[in-house]
Amino acid sequence: MSLEELSKFVEDGETEDAQALAEKLLKDGVNPLEMIAEMTRTMARVGDLFSKLEIFLPEIMLAGEALSGVVEVMAPYLEEVGGQEVKGKIVIGVVKGDLHEIGKNIVKLILETNGFEVKDLGYNVDPLTFIKEAEAMGADFIGASSLMTTTMPRQKEIIEILNAKGIRDQYKVVIGGAPTSQMWADQIGADLYCKDAKSAPELLTNLTQR
């Protein structure tokens, strides 16, 4: 029984088997930081397969679920070695008037599996709710997705309210969704345009390092 086998269970979305093996490995003395590093590599591989559609959404979702199960088992062990590094905190949602959330769900999964703490606000989210939830979480980022051109202005409203409240500099605003673009992000003053889920972790990390 090894970390490679644990990777395979996670990749195949076998949550129960993955949890049982993780528990055993940790009890046998495997370093939890090594385990989390292995899990990060596994999810990067799964994410890569998904980005090429060599596997599909249900498979990556199952792998994500298995990973969450493993992280749950690892939590007390990680605490002992100083806890898991959180790369950033983000509230994410689909803007008001928009009910399409498949893209947002994929981004959420990719961020979670890459060490970000994510609060999912769902879809049809009022601009003010994004901000209140970000304040409550102590978030670094506000992620707003839009699939329709007529809901894109709601992304702008989030920034306008942040400005009106005088707290614009406390959050990085990240936008995405099919009709959005770098041009739109520039126009509304967003900090980041995310063109796809795969690039999100790196782009967000770079943003925090600016």
Added chain:
Amino acid sequence: MTTAYRHWEILERSQTGPFMDEDDFLPKHFTPTLKKLIKKYDIKYDPENPCPTDDAMADRIWQAAWELFRDVGYYNTDSHRLIQVTDEEIREALYMAHDQYWVGAGKDAVLWKHRQIEDMDPPFCIMSPDITCDEQYHQSICMAYLKEPLLDGICGPILEKTFGHLIESSGPSEISGCIQHITNQKLAARLLGRPGTFMVAVGTAEHDSGQIAVSDQEWGVQKSDARLVGSLTEFKTADTLLNRSLHYAQYGCFTGNLTGAIYGGWCGGSEGTAVTTVAYSLIGLVIHGAVFNQHFPFHLNYGSNTTRELLWSIAMAGQALARNSRLLHTSNGFANAGPMTEMLFRETAVHAMVSTVTGWHLWEMASTRNKYKNRATPLEARIGMEVGHAVARQGLSRAEVNDISKKLLAKYEDQAADAPIGCEYHECYDVAKAVPTQEHYDMYRRVKDEIADMGIEFPF
């Protein structure tokens, strides 16, 4: 069959059906059921044949789709309840469905009939840019599409602004934009001497209030026109959508069911995309009382449906629907490339020929992944409709279309991920006259000649 009476039973079920947590619906209910059915019915994608000839598999896809709808139901995200239907209700709806409708009005009315596989009657041609456009081009773009001779119906471009204000879904700007949209479109039809042209309108309406605001026999969407009601990915609805289908039925216009199963998403691969697409036709008929279904299955990464994994799904779904029902269904092309590129003309031609020979009607063409403002023109739709007419009139078989489509795919498929975005409308059309520039026309003519050399006999 627009059955207003049926809506009341459906609405009741959306309040009283079995409860399910939305987080569980797709991963624990929809996808596992779909996977089982694909296995049970031995449905297998064949990448070598984007336009397969397989009647037996078409029938199995139909059966799988029926069971998918019956066993999964349709989820209302507002009530968190499943709307479920029985075999008997599906059979009744299919029995009652008409196989033809007169749409549009007066001298411009057109008979829209169910098509069979390899049908020699040409497809019904709805032309649509599907994209958003700047306010100053809206009228011209509507005119340019309405100038197209093979157009049987039009769905105009979507307005981003109204009187200079960004349109916001569900707000007053959307109501204004929707009225402006239909006014421009109707005026364009009148000026061009085809006032009764069948219209599917208005795409500017994202919210139900926008659609309801344009129902008017004098100046708005008329009863001889159609409106669309969409689904949420996958197999989900919401009250704002059910509001539309009820309103359309009670107003008395034609209802179309708009769906795009996502390849790579909860449907999985080509097999699941084909089954889900067919099941959506049953949902449209039974849940929304739709007289036609408007399908645009698309690739999760590209946002298009002109690569072989999607063409296969379209071809098989079309064959399943044509062989097993009398329904009307349009195949909506989504291309990777943008206007005034040879790639876009080829993509549209392939989408149109595969769709036509497998029993679909045509809805062409969302260019540039339907992502960029002003990047669609009637000329790509024209080549699609001309190919559709030619394939039908000529009586081409699925095997012959399969061969031609493979030759065309070889010319563009490897560019799908990085397709050129081409030009905006005003860069390749004379905006005042609403006609293509010479350069644009020459490119269209060149690709048309190339396709003709591959064995497509254009009627003109």
